[in-house]
Amino acid sequence: MSLKKRGKTWHCHFVVNGQRFRQSLNTTDWREAQAKEKELIAQASEGKLHQTSTTLARQPFGLAADDYVTARKLELAPASQAKEKQLLVQLRAYFKQEPLKAITAKRITEYRAWRASQTKEVKSGETVRHVLCAGPATLNAELGILRRILKRAKLWARVADDIRLLKEPSTIGRALTEDDKQRLLKTAVMRPEWETAYLAAILCLNTTARGCELKGLQWSDVDLFSRTLTIRKSKTAAGERTIPLTDVACSALARLRGRAESFGAVEPSHYVFAAFVPKFTFSGKKVIGYNVTEFDPTKHVNSWRSAWRTLTKKAGLPGFRFHDLRHCAVTSLAESGAADSTIMAIAGHVSRKMLERYSHVRMEAKRTAMETLANSSKMAGYDTNHDTNARPMNILPV
Numbered sequence: 001m002s003l004k005k006r007g008k009t010w011h012c013h014f015v016v017n018g019q020r021f022r023q024s025l026n027t028t029d030w031r032e033a034q035a036k037e038k039e040l041i042a043q044a045s046e047g048k049l050h051q052t053s054t055t056l057a058r059q060p061f062g063l064a065a066d067d068y069v070t071a072r073k074l075e076l077a078p079a080s081q082a083k084e085k086q087l088l089v090q091l092r093a094y095f096k097q098e099p100l101k102a103i104t105a106k107r108i109t110e111y112r113a114w115r116a117s118q119t120k121e122v123k124s125g126e127t128v129r130h131v132l133c134a135g136p137a138t139l140n141a142e143l144g145i146l147r148r149i150l151k152r153a154k155l156w157a158r159v160a161d162d163i164r165l166l167k168e169p170s171t172i173g174r175a176l177t178e179d180d181k182q183r184l185l186k187t188a189v190m191r192p193e194w195e196t197a198y199l200a201a202i203l204c205l206n207t208t209a210r211g212c213e214l215k216g217l218q219w220s221d222v223d224l225f226s227r228t229l230t231i232r233k234s235k236t237a238a239g240e241r242t243i244p245l246t247d248v249a250c251s252a253l254a255r256l257r258g259r260a261e262s263f264g265a266v267e268p269s270h271y272v273f274a275a276f277v278p279k280f281t282f283s284g285k286k287v288i289g290y291n292v293t294e295f296d297p298t299k300h301v302n303s304w305r306s307a308w309r310t311l312t313k314k315a316g317l318p319g320f321r322f323h324d325l326r327h328c329a330v331t332s333l334a335e336s337g338a339a340d341s342t343i344m345a346i347a348g349h350v351s352r353k354m355l356e357r358y359s360h361v362r363m364e365a366k367r368t369a370m371e372t373l374a375n376s377s378k379m380a381g382y383d384t385n386h387d388t389n390a391r392p393m394n395i396l397p398v
Contacts (some may be wrong), residue, residue, distance in 0.1 A: 003033055012037040016044040020067050052342050056153035060097035068149050077233070079212065087142050090115055090134075100153045105162035108146065112139055124243075136166035174324050175331040175360035180317065181205070187315035190192060193280060194311045197254045197304040197322075198272065206249035206326040208333070208347040210235060215300045219260075220268035222253055229253075231348065239348035263295045270297035330358040335365040 002013045003025075010025045010033035021044055034043045043049040053112045056064070065088050072084060094111050095103065095227050118133040134142075142183065150156040175185065188198035200214050207229055209217075216233040223229075227245040245253070253272070260266045260274060277294035304322075312320045326347070338354060349355045 003030075003037060012040060012043055014044075016041060019044070019071075020063065021049065022059070024317045057099070057101040057155055059100055059153070061095035061100060061103070061149075062092055062097050064100055064153070065092055065148050068145075068152065071152075077235075084145060085298060087138075087145050090118075091142055091146060100155055102148060103146075103150065103159075104154070105159040108143070108159060108163055112143070115142070125289060131254055136168045140168065141166050161212060174320070175328045176317075176320070176324075180315075183322070184312070184317060188311050190314070191311070193278065194307045197307040199256055199310060200273065200304055201322070201325055202252040203249055204322070205329050206246045206252075207243045208326055208329040209243070210239070210326060213239065215271075215273055217272040217300075218268065219257075219266055219272060221268050222272065224250060224257075226263060234348060236348065241345065241348050260297060261291070263297070265298070270279050271300040273301045275299040275301050327360055332356070332362045334359040 004011050004013065006024075008028045010026055010027055010030065011023065012033070013020075013022045014037070015021070021040065023040075027033050027036065040049060059067070069081070069085060069088070072176065073081065083268075089396075094114060095107075098107075114138065115134050120133050143163070147156055150159070185198070185201065188194050188201060200211070203210070203214055209229075209231060213231050217229070217231075221230045221232055224245075225333060227250060228242050229245055229249070230242045231240055255268065256272055260270065260272075274295060274297040276292045276296070279291045279293045281291075302370045308322050312318060330343060330347050331348065335350055340352060343349070343359075344355055347355070347358065349358070
């Protein structure tokens with residue numbers, strides 16, 4: 001709570017239930033201002049006081065961003081909250097304390113040009129390269145945050161017609177051939193420090209689970225007797241699902257269970273991919289083994305990104321993302337002839353459009369399908385090797 005005098009008039013500034021209120025008290029008397037502020041706080045606590053769009057429009061961008069972050073806490077998962085805070089960093093740096101009503105289409109265009117021109121140094125050995133900090137996807141994500149903030153103040157409609165999303169490159173991932181997939185998995189078992197990444201890859205290929213879903217798995221979500229895996233925490237509501245387990249998936253989970261039991265009793269609330277600190281044993285520069293010095297099953301492992309990058313390079317697949325394994329799994333389901341509804345139930349997709357984004361039906365499957373089409377045409381009495389040549393062609397005059 002605070003009272004501030006602007007000119008001769010007192011203004012109040014307070015926060016109730018995560019909502020910020022700033023307004024004039026229309027008085028020059030300090031005691032009257034105190035009384036009015038207490039009355040406004042009481043009204044706000046009872047839900048009788050609401051900010052008007054006019055009041056929100058006068059907010060400085062930094063304050064509006066704070067209010068936006070507070071309002072989104074109940075709507076987003078912690079990881080999504082952290083991502084939105086990161087997307088706000090450059091917006092805050094550019095607009096600073098500029099009032100929302102001063103953010104025009106021209107200012108937004110200028111921001112995107114400023115942001116797109118930013119570069120950073122990347123060192124590779126002795127070579128130093130300057131690469132762009134933000135591509136079209138990042139700029140569109142930052143614009144999405146700005147749009148939502150302006151919508152709260154009823155200001156987006158006035159600039160919406162002049163601002164368009166940038167075209168993003170169609171990098172929707174890739175699906176490996178069977179040979180590439182086997183080479184990747186054979187490489188992953190070569191080094192002990194890649195064990196977690198290997199087991200996560202096996203589960204992703206056999207369940208379609210996202211990396212974040214695997215990290216959030218607890219042993220209460222795994223039923224090896226009924227051979228099911230339940231995804232309770234996911235990126236979307238459609239991601240919450242129960243998946244039947246294959247023999248390969250059960251084997252990977254049994255291996256993870258054995259690793260966990262070697263450190264003590266396993267509780268249902270413990271994480272499948274528990275946090276641990278390894279101490280490696282080297283032979284020259286090669287890792288030949290490791291011991292776990294710290295093991296905390298109440299926390300999940302932060303990441304297997306470093307291991308994944310090195311093993312994919314070793315397998316001759318540089319740049320192949322862990323998330324691309326999900327593309328592989330969905331593609332395999334599509335090629336198996338499974339119904340779209342079944343694939344969507346397993347993968348947790350919201351729409352058919354998203355299913356099509358993930359399903360990369362490979363050329364071999366397309367060729368087989370076309371051969372089937374050709375065979376069905378022959379059965380109907382049409383054969384390109386005989387029928388076309390057998391029939392005389394009547395050339396009609398023009």
